[in-house]
Amino acid sequence: MNIQFQPNTLYYGDCLDIMTTFPEKSVDLICLDPPFNSDRRYNNIFKNSGLKTEAQIKAFDDVWHWDEASAERVQRLKNAVANPASKVIAGFEGFIPKSKMLSYTSYMAERLFVMHRILSDTGSIYLHCDPYASHYLKLVMDAIFGEQNFRNEIVWFYNNRLARKSKNFSRLHDIILLYSKTRNPTNNPIYDENWKPSPTQQRRLERGYEFRKGDLIIYDEKKFNESGIDKSQYANVYYSSADQPPVGDVWIIPILNPMAKERLNYPTQKPLKLYDRIVKASSNPGDLVLDPFAGCGTTVEAALINQRNVIGIDILPFAIRLINEHRIKPHGKEPFPMQGIPVDMDTATQLAKTAPFKFQDWAVSLINGFAANPQKVGDDGIDGFGMLFNTPDNLERKAIIVQVTGASGSQKAKYDRLHANVRNENAAMGILITLDAQNAQRNWTHTLESVKFGASEYPPIQCFSVEEYFRYDQDPNKILKLPSLANPWTGKQMQPTLFDF
Numbered sequence: 001m002n003i004q005f006q007p008n009t010l011y012y013g014d015c016l017d018i019m020t021t022f023p024e025k026s027v028d029l030i031c032l033d034p035p036f037n038s039d040r041r042y043n044n045i046f047k048n049s050g051l052k053t054e055a056q057i058k059a060f061d062d063v064w065h066w067d068e069a070s071a072e073r074v075q076r077l078k079n080a081v082a083n084p085a086s087k088v089i090a091g092f093e094g095f096i097p098k099s100k101m102l103s104y105t106s107y108m109a110e111r112l113f114v115m116h117r118i119l120s121d122t123g124s125i126y127l128h129c130d131p132y133a134s135h136y137l138k139l140v141m142d143a144i145f146g147e148q149n150f151r152n153e154i155v156w157f158y159n160n161r162l163a164r165k166s167k168n169f170s171r172l173h174d175i176i177l178l179y180s181k182t183r184n185p186t187n188n189p190i191y192d193e194n195w196k197p198s199p200t201q202q203r204r205l206e207r208g209y210e211f212r213k214g215d216l217i218i219y220d221e222k223k224f225n226e227s228g229i230d231k232s233q234y235a236n237v238y239y240s241s242a243d244q245p246p247v248g249d250v251w252i253i254p255i256l257n258p259m260a261k262e263r264l265n266y267p268t269q270k271p272l273k274l275y276d277r278i279v280k281a282s283s284n285p286g287d288l289v290l291d292p293f294a295g296c297g298t299t300v301e302a303a304l305i306n307q308r309n310v311i312g313i314d315i316l317p318f319a320i321r322l323i324n325e326h327r328i329k330p331h332g333k334e335p336f337p338m339q340g341i342p343v344d345m346d347t348a349t350q351l352a353k354t355a356p357f358k359f360q361d362w363a364v365s366l367i368n369g370f371a372a373n374p375q376k377v378g379d380d381g382i383d384g385f386g387m388l389f390n391t392p393d394n395l396e397r398k399a400i401i402v403q404v405t406g407a408s409g410s411q412k413a414k415y416d417r418l419h420a421n422v423r424n425e426n427a428a429m430g431i432l433i434t435l436d437a438q439n440a441q442r443n444w445t446h447t448l449e450s451v452k453f454g455a456s457e458y459p460p461i462q463c464f465s466v467e468e469y470f471r472y473d474q475d476p477n478k479i480l481k482l483p484s485l486a487n488p489w490t491g492k493q494m495q496p497t498l499f500d501f
């Protein structure tokens with residue numbers, strides 16, 4: 001699919017591929033919160049899936065592992081001499097060979113290099129880090145952005161979380177590394193809205209002026225003029241407009257609590273207040289803000305409410321849909337255009353041809369409650385899975401497996417393979433996702449038992465087609481008959497809407 005640079009757009013895909021197409025110096029502020037250790041893709045409901053491939057899924061569920069792709073990436077980076085992080089990665093290879101950390105830092109080095117290219121001369125970049133990786137990332141950032149452009153290591157202190165007794169001191173903060181493109185970044189002072197003047201400061205503010213060792217300090221010119229004092233009596237007259245000090249590098253902002261109104265239940269969601277502060281500090285109205293790992297769009301909303309233009313990128317199609325639904329629409333705005341996401345049969349067919357894995361992930365994401373299989377090769381034809389919620393005790397089979405095919409025409413062979421997979425994997429059901437609707441109408445036979453929940457019975461193999469998805473208002477419930485499912489990210493019961501996070 002053709003990617004075009006366009007502010008106020010959401011992009012589905014790997015941010016590397018998308019940012020590579022952006023013009024040089026086109027973005028004024030980049031905020032990124034990439035996934036790390038703590039961000040497992042799925043809830044541990046898969047532990048009890050009963051699937052024979054459970055172990056495999058769990059291995060790939062860990063976002064960072066050393067594999068062939070990591071080895072190729074490290075090699076590629078070592079050859080990419082124009083990337084200043086090339087030497088840092090080569091050094092890491094000597095120090096932590098074939099490790100998860102090398103996999104992660106090399107992945108970030110490729111992307112941070114592109115971010116440097118697209119950042120404007122007055123631009124800044126805020127890199128939200130995991131404490132296990134922040135020191136490695138700082139070296140990569142020093143190489144790419146230059147140590148002279150390192151501005152701050154911001155400590156985001158979550159003051160609403162209490163420390164607990166444990167082997168280590170409880171973690172109560174995150175690190176955010178701030179670098180600028182040049183020595184002259186946009187830099188607006190930020191004042192803490194919870195700041196309260198001390199009694200002395202309060203008196204000063206009320207009076208409008210004060211004397212110090214013969215000097216005069218004017219806080220409020222109007223109040224001072226009313227006092228009738230003669231300024232010329234003083235050797236030094238200072239004007240101080242705000243008694244309130246600007247915030248330092250420790251930001252005290254509560255972490256989202258489970259009942260917070262802004263909570264969308266996206267597993268790694270950050271508070272709006274945090275990103276609002278970043279946007280205000282390092283951009284001006286009309287500037288373009290980019291979040292290449294947008295998640296549920298905290299940065300997007302912060303930019304929107306501060307009259308900035310914004311671009312969000314995420315590799316999960318449902319995250320992109322969630323941003324439009326919960327971050328843009330509530331502000332009375334038209335949904336942002338989505339690039340990389342099929343919008344009709346033509347674009348779906350094109351995606352299936354040009355990027356089959358991306359097509360698979362997108363197709364699986366269309367059914368509420370299903371997650372894509374992170375393993376793409378040697379996946380036994382299992383492209384996604386879901387879990388039944390509250391299965392009857394006597395039912396061992398809890399998983400529903402999904403197989404996707406982007407080929408046109410009859411898919412009988414795929415149907416037979418899914419049939420065998422459901423049996424071999426001891427899954428409860430199977431869903432075949434095809435491009436054309438014709439497959440759904442065929443009465444192909446199978447020998448599997450249906451799944452019974454109380455009085456309801458569900459067919460063990462069902463077909464879902466992209467063609468019907470577009471035909472029936474993009475509502476999977478009009479095509480499939482499914483029992484209640486567990487949300488793969490939270491383990492809770494999946495709600496009936498597509499955006500139940």
Ligand SMILES: C[S@@+](CC[C@H](N)C(=O)[O-])C[C@H]1O[C@@H](n2cnc3c(N)ncnc32)[C@H](O)[C@@H]1O
Nearest residue numbers: 014015033268269270293295296297298314315
């Ligand atoms: C830690 S979360 C970001 C959370 C976000 N700050 C928020 O408040 O919602 C990281 C996000 O990066 C996405 N992601 C991971 N790899 C990506 C890639 N290569 N390109 C774009 N997005 C990616 C994940 O799907 C996830 O939504």
